[in-house]
Amino acid sequence: MATVILPPRHYLNDGYGIASWLFTRDHKRIALLYLAGVTFFFFIGGAFAVLIRLELATPVGDLVTDETYNKLFTMHGVMMVFFFLIPAIPSVLGNFLVPIMIGAKDLAFPKLNLASWYIYMVGAAFTTYAIVTGGLDTGWTFYTPFSTVSSTSQVIPAALGIFVTGFSSILTGLNFIVTIHRMRAPGMTWFRMPLFLWSTYATSLIMVLGTPVLAITILLIAAERVFHFGFFDPTRGGDPVLFQHLFWFYSHPAVYIMVLPAMGVISELVAAFCRKAVFGYSFVAFASVGIAVLGFLVWGHHMFVAGQSVYAALVFSILSFLVAIPSAVKVFNWTATMYKGSISWDTPMLYAIGFIGLFTIGGLTGLFLASVGLDVHVTDTYFIVAHFHYIMVGGTIMGYLGGLHYWWPKISGRLYNETLARISAGIIFIGFNLTFFPQFILGYLGMPRRYHAYPPDFQVLNVLSSAGASILGVGYLIPMIYLMWSLRYGRLAGSNPWGAVGLEWTTTSPPPTENFAETPVVTWEAYDYGAPVEGHVA
Amino acid sequence: MWSGTPLFPESASTMASRVDALYFFLLALSIFFSLLIAGLIVFYAVKYRRRAADSVGSEIHGGLVLELTWTIVPLLITMVIFVWGASVFFAMSRPPDETINVYVVGKQWMWKFQHLDGQREINELHVPVGRPVKLIMTSEDVIHDVFVPAFRIKADVVPGRYTHLWFQSTKPGRYRLFCAEYCGTKHSGMIGQVVVMDPSEYQTWLSGGASEGSLASAGAKLFQDLACNTCHRPDAQGRGPVLEGLFGKTVTLQNGETLTVDEAYVRESILQPAAKIASGFQPIMPTFQGLVTEEQLLELIEYVKSLHELPQVQPR
Numbered sequence: 001m002a003t004v005i006l007p008p009r010h011y012l013n014d015g016y017g018i019a020s021w022l023f024t025r026d027h028k029r030i031a032l033l034y035l036a037g038v039t040f041f042f043f044i045g046g047a048f049a050v051l052i053r054l055e056l057a058t059p060v061g062d063l064v065t066d067e068t069y070n071k072l073f074t075m076h077g078v079m080m081v082f083f084f085l086i087p088a089i090p091s092v093l094g095n096f097l098v099p100i101m102i103g104a105k106d107l108a109f110p111k112l113n114l115a116s117w118y119i120y121m122v123g124a125a126f127t128t129y130a131i132v133t134g135g136l137d138t139g140w141t142f143y144t145p146f147s148t149v150s151s152t153s154q155v156i157p158a159a160l161g162i163f164v165t166g167f168s169s170i171l172t173g174l175n176f177i178v179t180i181h182r183m184r185a186p187g188m189t190w191f192r193m194p195l196f197l198w199s200t201y202a203t204s205l206i207m208v209l210g211t212p213v214l215a216i217t218i219l220l221i222a223a224e225r226v227f228h229f230g231f232f233d234p235t236r237g238g239d240p241v242l243f244q245h246l247f248w249f250y251s252h253p254a255v256y257i258m259v260l261p262a263m264g265v266i267s268e269l270v271a272a273f274c275r276k277a278v279f280g281y282s283f284v285a286f287a288s289v290g291i292a293v294l295g296f297l298v299w300g301h302h303m304f305v306a307g308q309s310v311y312a313a314l315v316f317s318i319l320s321f322l323v324a325i326p327s328a329v330k331v332f333n334w335t336a337t338m339y340k341g342s343i344s345w346d347t348p349m350l351y352a353i354g355f356i357g358l359f360t361i362g363g364l365t366g367l368f369l370a371s372v373g374l375d376v377h378v379t380d381t382y383f384i385v386a387h388f389h390y391i392m393v394g395g396t397i398m399g400y401l402g403g404l405h406y407w408w409p410k411i412s413g414r415l416y417n418e419t420l421a422r423i424s425a426g427i428i429f430i431g432f433n434l435t436f437f438p439q440f441i442l443g444y445l446g447m448p449r450r451y452h453a454y455p456p457d458f459q460v461l462n463v464l465s466s467a468g469a470s471i472l473g474v475g476y477l478i479p480m481i482y483l484m485w486s487l488r489y490g491r492l493a494g495s496n497p498w499g500a501v502g503l504e505w506t507t508t509s510p511p512p513t514e515n516f517a518e519t520p521v522v523t524w525e526a527y528d529y530g531a532p533v534e535g536h537v538a
Numbered sequence: 539m540w541s542g543t544p545l546f547p548e549s550a551s552t553m554a555s556r557v558d559a560l561y562f563f564l565l566a567l568s569i570f571f572s573l574l575i576a577g578l579i580v581f582y583a584v585k586y587r588r589r590a591a592d593s594v595g596s597e598i599h600g601g602l603v604l605e606l607t608w609t610i611v612p613l614l615i616t617m618v619i620f621v622w623g624a625s626v627f628f629a630m631s632r633p634p635d636e637t638i639n640v641y642v643v644g645k646q647w648m649w650k651f652q653h654l655d656g657q658r659e660i661n662e663l664h665v666p667v668g669r670p671v672k673l674i675m676t677s678e679d680v681i682h683d684v685f686v687p688a689f690r691i692k693a694d695v696v697p698g699r700y701t702h703l704w705f706q707s708t709k710p711g712r713y714r715l716f717c718a719e720y721c722g723t724k725h726s727g728m729i730g731q732v733v734v735m736d737p738s739e740y741q742t743w744l745s746g747g748a749s750e751g752s753l754a755s756a757g758a759k760l761f762q763d764l765a766c767n768t769c770h771r772p773d774a775q776g777r778g779p780v781l782e783g784l785f786g787k788t789v790t791l792q793n794g795e796t797l798t799v800d801e802a803y804v805r806e807s808i809l810q811p812a813a814k815i816a817s818g819f820q821p822i823m824p825t826f827q828g829l830v831t832e833e834q835l836l837e838l839i840e841y842v843k844s845l846h847e848l849p850q851v852q853p854r
Contacts, residue, residue, distance in 0.1 A: 143681060145679070145680050146680040146720070146722060149679075234697045240681055240696060275588075275595045276594070276595025276598070277599050279601075280599075280600035283605050305683065306681075310628070314627075321617065328612045329605070335582075338579060338586065339586070340595055341582070343586045344588045345583070353579055356579060357576055360575050364572065367568075368564050371623025373624065373626025373629075374626065377687070377690040380719060445545075445546070445687065446685070448717070449720075450720040450725060453727070457543060457544060
């Protein structure tokens, strides 16, 4: 292998100083601004989780008061969902990769892209203000009439933060849709695009179509709280269940905003580390679109016990089973991709394997919840908590970390410590399962979620869960350290350290500001591993 | 430490075994598919591990037969689960005709139970074993949720409407009743117990309480006190509809729509009388919003239910 040197000119040395970052229009730098933002809020949300698990190590509520506990799980949910999970993959990896993967110089609207980041930060500032001035205790779901009539916490500033951040989501989605439609390099047809772009495109559709409904819902909450309109308050003629319809109409698709991009990442990882085309490319691509469309039609499965009609429940039940099918198709296709691959065990592949395993469990337990007669027993218990953490943490965060490790050499130009990275991937996998698997058992036993104190016979399983959470916490801290370390001391990566195909690996690491010296002309299919590639042994 | 740690909940209702059967089926299915996927991944990851730095995978792009197989087979399996889950849900949603009815009022942060015979309980519900019991539930403030894990049943308790839940217990004992919908500060303290008793013990318990008479008789007194009887008279001479025999009947509204008189309609007619005026009457009834409590509403409803149709009076 030839000696690797840093390119003399790249996006990271194209201007120094704080202003060159805060006023940048380069999608890659904006991706790093988002990286700083989402990482910060991930650790804030994580700190709340640590306190929750510490409190639940004993059955009695002895560490914090009831009120504080309620604020902890609320703010954990709000921070993680709105300020980490939803923006993480689209805004960090999507921002960095969408233009490069299609051979473009930038997104269609670079200034709008920067504006999205500022909107995100302003929204986050509102919600942070709500946290430091007393906190929020409504649960991240803001159920009425509790949130509009009963809660005395900082509902308005927190909700305003989510309202504002929603616009960042809408603008990012819009930017991606226009970019993918209009800015593909010559020869980059839709069906030559990496599958990450298909899932990013599907995600963008949900962001653009779904987020406005959340914005409206939040405005209605604010109007009822401040001006005492009777939208949801039954003593004023309102209907509290109407809120749940509006909220889940956005918030169920939001689950797909979180997990679809992760699925896209996994398709890239599996292909790159098996050096093989993704099995059934078009099925995986259309599965993303199918999930995005069907995802809008299943919101009622959050309300099987909320007093909707029996027949409405049945319709939402059958649609929920249907949305499981494209997810299953993806899992089977990823597995089939490994057949006769050239499989390396590098860190990103370990995350991909972890994702497939955990997402499979998360998806299968989703079937329990879609079966309406069984959902009645397990809904609102720890079974739900376990299920959605398997999807959001086991799925989204595994995908995010896998993607971050895969593209880190491209982003930073340097390699991290592979041994440490593999060890921490293992720690995360073990810690995750120890944290959340016992919660399935707790849920079927009947332990309700959002309980500050619980009956003593649930303690052993809760202690296991808390122990797992501490392992998981360590697993998340180690990558922080070695990734930072690699920025300065890591070995230089070269343009294509993994021996992967894809336009992003044809440019330098880090790429120049304009991504490519000249606009590439694409004459090959996605994942074109027809000939041996220059690369390394796992 | 493990001895006191249950891994599976107690089963104490006729519904429990039906829910558990579906649960075990799904569990077996999940274990099968999880092991299948995990097994294949590990097997492939070892068997096809990269042996040379520049090696690439085989040129396989897909296969229509496989794609169709793993689309259609899961589809068929999920449809079986759907039908199974739906049939369990139907059974849960349809109480038998003869039930012991108990009214439930949730409030931050306690449960109030009212038996038809007049017994009132807080955070404890006494029922006889083997008899179907129907709970008619509402809330004074925010949304709560009655959840009895040993019975495998759960339903939200929503302010402004009545929701229902029914169960038939199978063995005497004390079973936890949790609030399962987050309702504020003391949510995790909103725990009650269902006390399932042998029929004879239950009779003893029933005869012990209720000094104030039955729920319907309390409603009758309230009906007089609020002067409802000046307009709602049994002889059809009042300004309001005759209530005798009305419950469960179909009435026609002014706008031509029809509805069946149930708890929700009686409640609405007391609190928002103008909302649905019966055909042939004027919207002159004042609202009682804020004047009657949720419990008093239940007494009034029970009184209206108790008013049976009078024998036809001969025209004068």
